[in-house]
Amino acid sequence: MFRNTMPRYEILSADSxxxxxxxxxxxxxxxxxxxxxxxAVELFAKAGQRVDGDVVKLDPDFVLEQVAKAxxxxxxxxxxxxxxxxxxxxxxxxxxxxxCPFVREGDVRRDAxxxxxRQLASLSQAYDELDSAGGVICEPNDAPxxxxxxxxxxxxxxxxxxxxxxxxxxxxxxxxxxxMTEILFGGRAAIERVPATISLINCNxxxxxxxxxLDAQFEYCAAAQPVVLTPFLLMGAMSxxxxxxxxxxQLAEALSGIALAQLIRPGCPVIFGSFxxxxxxxxxxxSFGTPESAIGLLCTGQLxxxxxxxxxxxxxxxxxxxxxxxSAYEALMTLLPTFxxxxxxVMHAAGWLEGGLVSCYEKFIIDIELLRELRVExxxxxxxxxxxxxxxxxxxxxxxxxxxxxxTMERFRDCFQRPMLSSTANFERWLxxxxxxxxxxxxDIWRAKLESFEPPPLDETIRAELDDFxxxxxxxxxx
Amino acid sequence: MFRNTMPRYEILSADSxxxxxxxxxxxxxxxxxxxxxxxAVELFAKAGQRVDGDVVKLDPDFVLEQVAKAxxxxxxxxxxxxxxxxxxxxxxxxxxxxxCPFVREGDVRRDAxxxxxRQLASLSQAYDELDSAGGVICEPNDAPxxxxxxxxxxxxxxxxxxxxxxxxxxxxxxxxxxxMTEILFGGRAAIERVPATISLINCNxxxxxxxxxLDAQFEYCAAAQPVVLTPFLLMGAMSxxxxxxxxxxQLAEALSGIALAQLIRPGCPVIFGSFxxxxxxxxxxxSFGTPESAIGLLCTGQLxxxxxxxxxxxxxxxxxxxxxxxSAYEALMTLLPTFxxxxxxVMHAAGWLEGGLVSCYEKFIIDIELLRELRVExxxxxxxxxxxxxxxxxxxxxxxxxxxxxxTMERFRDCFQRPMLSSTANFERWLxxxxxxxxxxxxDIWRAKLESFEPPPLDETIRAELDDFxxxxxxxxxx
Numbered sequence: 001m002f003r004n005t006m007p008r009y010e011i012l013s014a015d016s017x018x019x020x021x022x023x024x025x026x027x028x029x030x031x032x033x034x035x036x037x038x039x040a041v042e043l044f045a046k047a048g049q050r051v052d053g054d055v056v057k058l059d060p061d062f063v064l065e066q067v068a069k070a071x072x073x074x075x076x077x078x079x080x081x082x083x084x085x086x087x088x089x090x091x092x093x094x095x096x097x098x099x100c101p102f103v104r105e106g107d108v109r110r111d112a113x114x115x116x117x118r119q120l121a122s123l124s125q126a127y128d129e130l131d132s133a134g135g136v137i138c139e140p141n142d143a144p145x146x147x148x149x150x151x152x153x154x155x156x157x158x159x160x161x162x163x164x165x166x167x168x169x170x171x172x173x174x175x176x177x178x179x180m181t182e183i184l185f186g187g188r189a190a191i192e193r194v195p196a197t198i199s200l201i202n203c204n205x206x207x208x209x210x211x212x213x214l215d216a217q218f219e220y221c222a223a224a225q226p227v228v229l230t231p232f233l234l235m236g237a238m239s240x241x242x243x244x245x246x247x248x249x250q251l252a253e254a255l256s257g258i259a260l261a262q263l264i265r266p267g268c269p270v271i272f273g274s275f276x277x278x279x280x281x282x283x284x285x286x287s288f289g290t291p292e293s294a295i296g297l298l299c300t301g302q303l304x305x306x307x308x309x310x311x312x313x314x315x316x317x318x319x320x321x322x323x324x325x326x327s328a329y330e331a332l333m334t335l336l337p338t339f340x341x342x343x344x345x346v347m348h349a350a351g352w353l354e355g356g357l358v359s360c361y362e363k364f365i366i367d368i369e370l371l372r373e374l375r376v377e378x379x380x381x382x383x384x385x386x387x388x389x390x391x392x393x394x395x396x397x398x399x400x401x402x403x404x405x406x407x408t409m410e411r412f413r414d415c416f417q418r419p420m421l422s423s424t425a426n427f428e429r430w431l432x433x434x435x436x437x438x439x440x441x442x443x444d445i446w447r448a449k450l451e452s453f454e455p456p457p458l459d460e461t462i463r464a465e466l467d468d469f470x471x472x473x474x475x476x477x478x479x
Numbered sequence: 480m481f482r483n484t485m486p487r488y489e490i491l492s493a494d495s496x497x498x499x500x501x502x503x504x505x506x507x508x509x510x511x512x513x514x515x516x517x518x519a520v521e522l523f524a525k526a527g528q529r530v531d532g533d534v535v536k537l538d539p540d541f542v543l544e545q546v547a548k549a550x551x552x553x554x555x556x557x558x559x560x561x562x563x564x565x566x567x568x569x570x571x572x573x574x575x576x577x578x579c580p581f582v583r584e585g586d587v588r589r590d591a592x593x594x595x596x597r598q599l600a601s602l603s604q605a606y607d608e609l610d611s612a613g614g615v616i617c618e619p620n621d622a623p624x625x626x627x628x629x630x631x632x633x634x635x636x637x638x639x640x641x642x643x644x645x646x647x648x649x650x651x652x653x654x655x656x657x658x659m660t661e662i663l664f665g666g667r668a669a670i671e672r673v674p675a676t677i678s679l680i681n682c683n684x685x686x687x688x689x690x691x692x693l694d695a696q697f698e699y700c701a702a703a704q705p706v707v708l709t710p711f712l713l714m715g716a717m718s719x720x721x722x723x724x725x726x727x728x729q730l731a732e733a734l735s736g737i738a739l740a741q742l743i744r745p746g747c748p749v750i751f752g753s754f755x756x757x758x759x760x761x762x763x764x765x766s767f768g769t770p771e772s773a774i775g776l777l778c779t780g781q782l783x784x785x786x787x788x789x790x791x792x793x794x795x796x797x798x799x800x801x802x803x804x805x806s807a808y809e810a811l812m813t814l815l816p817t818f819x820x821x822x823x824x825v826m827h828a829a830g831w832l833e834g835g836l837v838s839c840y841e842k843f844i845i846d847i848e849l850l851r852e853l854r855v856e857x858x859x860x861x862x863x864x865x866x867x868x869x870x871x872x873x874x875x876x877x878x879x880x881x882x883x884x885x886x887t888m889e890r891f892r893d894c895f896q897r898p899m900l901s902s903t904a905n906f907e908r909w910l911x912x913x914x915x916x917x918x919x920x921x922x923d924i925w926r927a928k929l930e931s932f933e934p935p936p937l938d939e940t941i942r943a944e945l946d947d948f949x950x951x952x953x954x955x956x957x958x
């Protein structure tokens with residue numbers, strides 16, 4: 001887990017924050033938020049909010065009272081305690097891409113399979129830059145639909161010993177995730193004391209929380225497992241085309257979802273979620289890694305801090321079809337602001353391609369390289385007399401070189417970040433090594449990494465109990 | 480010319496700035512700076528500085544007194560007044576790659592030619608994101624060595640109407656540049672009133688200014704033409720391996736060069752230059768787009784402001800061999816901090832590949848795309864009631880979409896930056912369009928741009944005078 005102790009880059013004035021604050025207040029109170037689950041509406045009604053069908057007109061001050069019940073920071077435990085994470089403050093937690101129906105491997109783009117899921121989970125385990133494989137690293141299309149959530153959770157629990165995200169397709173899927181988590185961590189009390197899974201609840205923006213997502217939210221919040229309440233905003237489609245409008249809407253949606261979480265279980269840990277980009281107004285396609293999304297990201301961080309909430313933004317987003325230059329610059333156009341904003345929970349941090357339709361193996365490696373570099377870039381310099389190396393200057397003098405200086409010899413092994421993927425080879429040597437571009441080298445790297453992969457050890461009693469559960473539930477689900 | 484009115488991202492504490500300040504003072508006073516030109520040493524001696532051979536031990540307060548004579552901001556005129564630039568403050572001026580012996584065009588890497596020079600100058604003229612083609616956009620290896628500076632300056636003067644950089648290979652080359660600039664702008668008085676060319680003076684780091692560079696500097700400063708005094712620091716080779724040491728050395732070198740400029744001609748406009756990266760300690764090769772260089776860049780901006788000087792850093796630097804993912808992420812890893820630092824003069828902003836050995840046509844287009852995006856990203860948001868688009872929410876309601884909303888229809892043409900190079904096409908459409916990756920699409924773009932290129936008009940009397948000068952000088956030089 002990375003701690004980002006560099007300054008935050010904040011671009012909103014106090015006046016702007018106030019305008020946005022008035023904006024979400026007006027939306028929740030005048031237009032209201034739709035909750036497509038009667039139990040949710042009932043909770044709000046009982047708490048004295050005005051209800052009109054499934055639309056709740058919220059008192060903004062009431063919303064903030066609920067929001068204040070959420071912890072500012074919290075822990076999530078992993079089955080390997082070395083991989084526990086802390087969400088909030090200056091901590092940054094990174095997880096892999098989420099939700100892709102396809103995979104890309106070199107020049108081949110195809111339906112994702114359960115084998116891909118296991119491979120991508122293994123890679124997520126193998127790289128220290130990731131704190132989690134995430135959840136649906138890819139959609140395993142060869143696994144039966146009704147029970148594949150069991151296979152995915154099982155893979156995340158056994159191939160990784162990091163935190164993992166819960167299934168949110170339905171209430172029962174969420175309940176299965178919780179039950180499997182109880183098995184892995186030794187019972188309900190253990191995971192209620194320190195949560196052990198974290199789940200993504202998307203808003204059906206604009207201003208509507210859907211039934212299945214709410215079913216899952218109710219399960220997770222009741223079990224005190226954190227939820228990432230995320231407005232899903234592609235400006236021009238799910239929100240107006242002006243960034244301030246999208247930010248006000250994002251506040252209205254996220255804060256209303258967080259208020260609901262607190263009504264379900266006061267004190268339930270939550271994350272202020274953001275997934276904010278825009279559509280290409282010519283093609284109508286989603287665009288990622290855009291300047292508008294970077295601005296939105298920076299503002300989101302500042303606003304989440306304003307309301308005292310840990311937040312999610314960012315990742316290695318891009319619209320590119322292959323692991324080419326565009327995929328890289330769009331990814332970094334999002335990832336660098338992610339660090340500038342000090343995002344607490346970063347989904348899609350490795351592997352995202354083609355607007356999130358594709359989990360790409362090579363892109364996964366490219367993103368790991370970016371995370372490695374950004375971790376160095378966002379580590380404060382230590383500046384003191386010794387760091388000035390005056391002695392080295394005395395030794396080398398005018399017009400000399402420092403290659404053999406004592407100061408260099410003492411530090412050359414770890415003075416600079418060593419690239420894993422990037423090449424500094426001169427042209428002749430690069431040709432001799434096969435003239436491989438970045439994507440081709442990334443292909444070599446992930447294959448070698450997978451080949452040497454050893455799953456982390458797991459207690460056999462627990463594994464057997466998980467096996468039993470999965471077998472039983474699969475039977476019950478008719479698969 | 481872009482004005483960056485966003486906040487600066489500053490990462491040095493006041494204490495750190497003080498430590499670095501003590502660092503350069505100690506270097507210039509105890510180790511001193513070598514000036515391999517007797518006239519330079521003489522100027523310092525006359526001004527009361529201690530001289531030991533060609534090494535000058537400088538009084539740091541004397542250095543700062545000289546530095547204070549340099550203007551904080553100044554103009555540089557272009558032959559098209561619409562392309563005049565202002566250097567300093569929140570202004571950012573961008574110029575193309577500089578100094579490459581090779582070019583890359585698709586899969587072909589070859590010696591650069593004068594035709595390449597002309598083509599790259601034309602592309603620099605064609606894109607508004609560049610304020611200058613720079614100087615040696617590539618080294619035209621097919622032009623005679625002694626007179627090729629005449630061909631280059633002539634190409635910059637005739638194919639572009641933007642500011643251009645002067646030749647610095649020798650004093651006479653600098654004098655030729657100045658003479659040709661006088662012809663273009665109507666005489667010496669005109670260019671002394673408002674300078675019309677800007678030149679790069681590199682330090683032979685560590686702590687040595689070489690004779691040829693100094694010869695050029697004397698010419699340019701005497702004519703009141705700005706110079707960019709640039710320590711050339713690859714940490715591990717030309718400076719110690721710690722960033723603070725490199726920063727202190729950079730201050731020592733740049734400030735001593737700036738002091739000399741003020742002794743040559745008090746008030747001569749200067750730019751605090753920085754070219755700061757590191758070598759790969761395994762291969763010994765230069766690395767670019769590294770986290771260390773990004774940190775150095777951010778610190779350099781803050782230090783330059785501390786000493787009240789306009790500064791140069793950044794560009795689209797990278798070590799990659801082709802216009803692939805690495806070339807893109809390393810370029811942005813430098814360019815985004817360039818904007819965060821608010822760099823006043825950015826060299827190598829378009830076309831840099833392979834550690835600066837290659838001017839790459841496709842990379843040129845990729846960089847233009849990055850500049851386009853960053854200009855949007857670093858334009859402050861306007862946040863007021865109207866921008867919140869409350870009416871659009873009322874119109875669309877819960878779970879609807881904004882594609883046809885009145886607010887969207889009024890703004891869809893220019894609400895988001897339209898990509899020039901990036902593709903948001905879905906996979907099927909992308910395949911139908913040829914399945915071209917970013918580099919291939921960039922190839923299409925620069926070829927089309929060149930095909931439609933029209934050089935800016937130039938007064939025929941002036942062109943004839945330039946022709947005469949070039950012909951005469953070429954004869955004198957024996958080419």
